[in-house]
Amino acid sequence: MTGKRKRILTGDRPTGKLHLGHYVGTLNNRVKLQHEYDTFILIADIQALTTHYDRPGMIRQAVRDVTLDYLAVGIDPNVATICVQSLIPEIAELTVLYGLITNMNKLRHNPTTKAEAQQLGLIQGEDLMTGFDQLTYGFFGYPISQAADITFVNADLVPVGRDQMPHIELCRDIVKKFNGIFGTSIKEPEGLVGEAFLHALDGSAKMSKSLNNAIFLADExxxxxxxxxxxxxxxxxxxxxxxxxxxxxxxxxxxxxxxxxxxxxxxxxxxxxxxxxxxxxxxxxxxxxxxxxxxxxxxxxFESKPDEVDEILIEGTKRARREGKKTLEHIRERMGTDYFGQKTSELLPVP
Ligand code: SF4
CATH class of the missing domain: 1.10.240.10 (Tyrosyl-Transfer RNA Synthetase)
Structure with a gap:
């Protein structure tokens, strides 16, 4: 499955069923890319919790819905790896490590984070600092967590819409600095710009359940x-x-x-x-x-076979963890935190 193919990391924040905008924007493309690249699709539930931490039940249901939508449009779990972010502690570990070296101003001036904070009404005007009473540490720092999402499997490419490019640039900056300090060789991922955009039929840029303007893939x-x-x-x-x-x-x-x-x-x-x-x-x-x-x-x-869907997520997440383990072992060795040689890994059991 891996071969010499380049690796892609892509995914979604699970906040509900996927709609036509997702299909045109990314899913359609992923179905094609999965045969060309070693594809990891991350269901980014921790990312979703940065803005919906008070609704874990909704996220739990959305993880299932998003998986069903992937399978419905033709993501083949025998070809692509579908995995769940919160079940991959290597991502959390990498997030902490990247946080050590990321300058606060890099986060403060990230245009994508600013735009999202504005949409959520968390800041007035342009400056993220104006929202420090509302902004959580998790939201403010989520580009770091996103950099960890992308690089824990050493992805070469990340398919993105143009508006997401600042996150990729920040990710590359973080990785470059990290490699420079610790002598690691984590890949600096490149953005594969090509994701399309579909407005809602009422003309709004955003399609959503709350606006009642979306056509979901599961709709009758x-x-x-x-x-x-x-x-x-x-x-x-x-x-x-x-x-x-x-x-x-x-x-x-x-x-x-x-x-x-x-x-x-x-x-x-x-x-x-x-x-x-x-x-x-x-x-x-x-x-x-x-x-x-x-x-x-x-x-x-697929909905009628929940055990099979569970197995797809479990197997995908295990594979992702194996890749994450390789990345973290390499980092520990270079940083010198493999204090007990190979036995260090025994303290951190993975399947
Ligand atoms: S204006 Fe009416 S007829 Fe013309 S393209 Fe739109 S829906 Fe069709």
Missing amino acids: PAQIKAQVMKAVTDPARIHPTDPGTPEICNVYKYHQVFSKEIVEETAKKCRAGTIGCVACKKVLVKHLESLLTPFRELRKE
Whole structure:
């Protein structure tokens, strides 16, 4: 499974079921990448707890849901390694070690953390320091934990959206400094920019359950239809015969992704006023259903076999720990914290 293939680390914060935005943004790509790269998919439950520490029950359910969504879209556990962050103590250990050498200003000026803190209403304006009464140590320092997530398996590449690049840059800085101080040879991972972005059908950038604007991969046909039918279209179109401007329509943007074979024809009909928005939405519903029905069916199949799903996570997590153990042994040896030679590892048993 490993061979000489380059290694990828990717994953999700489990805060609920995955939706179409995740599929277009990353999942679709991962299904292809798993055959090309040695792929580790980390279910980052500790990352999720940095912002949802008061809802561990929700995270517990989401770990299961996210796993089912992976399997439903075609992540093959015989090819890719799916693992759970909190069950990998090597990540926690590496987080502590990276924390030793990371300058506070690096964290304070990380634009991605700032943007997230703003979205969560934790800071006023731009400066993370304005939120020190609200920000937790875990949230402020989560780029360090993310650097540990990426490097505990010595990943070469991390597939990311452009907005995540500052985290990768910080990760590379941390690793470079760490290697420089301790003489380790941890890889400086590179970002594989290529993840796409899909707006919600109401035009919002964020798709979520609380905004009731997401189409989840597990949704039934009636739920898919309900979301599409309430989508915001060209507001200038009052009657089905009014000429429209597809470029400003959310439904059209979805046609560009999910109904590629009819997208030009749809644009022509819209401009000419020969198709109404209701009919146009119904076509999109049909296309979405043909994409999502096989996912939903496969998801249900896995859902009916919880022991098999447990086994997938257990085996994946064991493999990830074995890789993490190699990385930490190397670090201990270079840092000189392998105080009892090989016996040091006996104090830290891993499967
Ligand atoms: S006809 Fe289709 S593309 Fe044109 S505005 Fe209506 S929903 Fe959008």
